[in-house]
Amino acid sequence: MGSSDGQKNIFHTVQLEDLVPKDHPLRRIRPLINTERIRELCADLYCADNGRPGVPPEQLFLAMLGGYLLGCRSDRLIIRQLTCDMAFRWFVGLDIDSPIWDPSTFSKNRERRFDDSGIFEKLFDETVMAAKSKGWLSMHWSVDGTLVRANASLKSLAPIEVYQSPEQYRETISGKKKSAQKPKADDDDKGNPTVNWHGEKRTNETHRSTTDPDARLATKSKHCGAVPSYMVNGTMENRNRILTGIGVELCTGKAERDGAIGLLERAKSRYKLAPESLGGDKGYFVKSFAQGLLDREIAPHLSTKKIGRGGALARVRMRSRGIAFQASQRARKRIEELWGEGKELHGLRRFARRQLEKVRQEAYLIGWVLNLKRLATLQAAV
Numbered sequence: 001m002g003s004s005d006g007q008k009n010i011f012h013t014v015q016l017e018d019l020v021p022k023d024h025p026l027r028r029i030r031p032l033i034n035t036e037r038i039r040e041l042c043a044d045l046y047c048a049d050n051g052r053p054g055v056p057p058e059q060l061f062l063a064m065l066g067g068y069l070l071g072c073r074s075d076r077l078i079i080r081q082l083t084c085d086m087a088f089r090w091f092v093g094l095d096i097d098s099p100i101w102d103p104s105t106f107s108k109n110r111e112r113r114f115d116d117s118g119i120f121e122k123l124f125d126e127t128v129m130a131a132k133s134k135g136w137l138s139m140h141w142s143v144d145g146t147l148v149r150a151n152a153s154l155k156s157l158a159p160i161e162v163y164q165s166p167e168q169y170r171e172t173i174s175g176k177k178k179s180a181q182k183p184k185a186d187d188d189d190k191g192n193p194t195v196n197w198h199g200e201k202r203t204n205e206t207h208r209s210t211t212d213p214d215a216r217l218a219t220k221s222k223h224c225g226a227v228p229s230y231m232v233n234g235t236m237e238n239r240n241r242i243l244t245g246i247g248v249e250l251c252t253g254k255a256e257r258d259g260a261i262g263l264l265e266r267a268k269s270r271y272k273l274a275p276e277s278l279g280g281d282k283g284y285f286v287k288s289f290a291q292g293l294l295d296r297e298i299a300p301h302l303s304t305k306k307i308g309r310g311g312a313l314a315r316v317r318m319r320s321r322g323i324a325f326q327a328s329q330r331a332r333k334r335i336e337e338l339w340g341e342g343k344e345l346h347g348l349r350r351f352a353r354r355q356l357e358k359v360r361q362e363a364y365l366i367g368w369v370l371n372l373k374r375l376a377t378l379q380a381a382v
Contacts, residue, residue: 016096019086026066026091028376031266033062035093041122045113050315055101060109061123062092073347075103086245101207115357120364124246127371128271131242136253136378138239139180141275142332143284145256146339148248149350150228150359152213155195155209157217157228196333202226212354229361230351233259235267236365238331242374244273246367248345248360257289264296277301277324279332290316301328342366 020027021126035058042057066088067078082088083100094100116119131137157350204216215228233256245263249255267273277299284290287300290312293300301324302317319325342348346369353362 014096016086016090016150020090021087024087025071025376026087029069029372030091032372032375032379033065034126035062037126038123039121041117042113043128045117055105055109056093057109057113059092059094060106061119063371064106064365066091068346068365069119069373071345071347073352074329075106078106079103092232092298093129110358115361118361120361120368122366124243124368124371125270127368127375128242128244131240131371131375131378132271132273136240136375137237137242137244137273139276140238140243140275140279140328140331142236142238142279142328142335143234143260144236144281144332144339145231145233145259145283146336146343146348147218147229147251148226148232148348150212150230151351151354152209152212152215152228154202154227155192156209156211157202158210160206162207201318211364214250214354214356216251229350230356231255231259231347232339232363233263234335235263235275235278236335236338238279238328238334240374242336243338243367243371246363248356248363249355251290256283257286260284260289261292264298274298277328278315279328281332285313285316287312299324301332303329305309324369338370340368 003116013141038058038061046054046059054278063078063082067073067081070085070088071079072078072081079102080102082092082094086096089096089098094240128137202217207217209215209228215230217226218229219226231249231251233245233247233249234243236243245258245267247263247266249259252258261277264274264278274296276297278293279301280303282303282305285305285308287308287310288303290300291310294312294315299319300312301319302316304317304320321357339348346366347362348366351359351362353359
């Protein structure tokens with residue numbers, strides 16, 4: 001039986017490169033990231049010769065990317081992981097004895113520089129263009145939307161203030177209408193009071209979250225309760241499961257279909273790409289959406305329903321008998337695997353940021369992560 005040696009070495013002759021396993025996933029992803037391109041995109045966000053030099057922007061982006069790759073979606077978790085994970089340090093470009101930043105470094109740089117720059121969107125676009133240049137994109141795509149929980153609780157909901165007539169105001173102050181936000185008398189927790197919603201209906205027309213006003217109440221099915229959420233839409237090419245578009249919309253009855261059309265228009269203008277066919281589930285089997293695809297010369301491979309009339313829907317039903325339609329329907333379920341991967345591993349189950357524009361930047365970051373993983377796998381197979 002051995003015993004541990006209590007005498008520790010004072011000096012260690014080891015390089016950080018030697019501590020990263022040869023088969024570590026970060027080794028395959030790191031060569032795909034052009035740090036000079038990140039510095040170029042960030043050049044206009046920094047002053048020339050004024051003040052103390054800041055943290056290199058490429059290291060900040062690599063830290064955020066690596067954090068979401070490893071499932072660390074909060075700034076403090078990223079810093080903690082960066083402190084003790086040698087592979088993560090190597091990925092970011094830090095040495096063993098390099099000092100680690102304060103977590104506020106991320107938030108301050110996002111607020112002052114990155115939020116309005118659209119850099120995450122540009123980095124996501126470059127993964128699509130890289131796949132296009134290598135011929136890894138097929139012209140048969142799939143579309144799907146998924147609900148993602150907003151960073152807001154049900155207790156943050158408050159009634160929308162509207163004009164009240166004198167009669168309504170007297171009725172309110174007389175106590176006939178009890179406020180649902182009033183805590184119990186014996187509740188001494190001021191920061192997290194008990195809220196009784198009994199007898200009051202909460203809807204998007206009557207209530208808003210005070211922490212994230214852009215979030216909307218939504219539910220996946222009638223058997224689940226509605227929670228503040230966003231609708232994330234995505235388009236995927238069917239051969240290699242590369243996202244060709246990702247977007248976030250407010251949860252409305254048409255968020256999936258309107259978001260899908262927006263992503264198709266975006267792909268046409270940014271990438272000069274237009275799919276030959278588009279697969280989707282029954283939620284997209286709507287006359288206006290099918291007609292929109294036909295007008296764009298895109299074959300609508302949509303799951304059919306018995307209800308619905310019109311020439312566009314009739315043409316979709318006719319295509320359902322073909323082999324191409326059936327292959328597209330099998331492939332379109334793979335985008336749901338991407339959503340599952342993002343939710344289980346990369347923070348897509350619940351957004352960390354708040355407000356629509358900031359949530360969109362986080363969605364582009366997660367899309368960037370998912371596409372880099374696809375590209376790394378394809379590059380290793382070459």
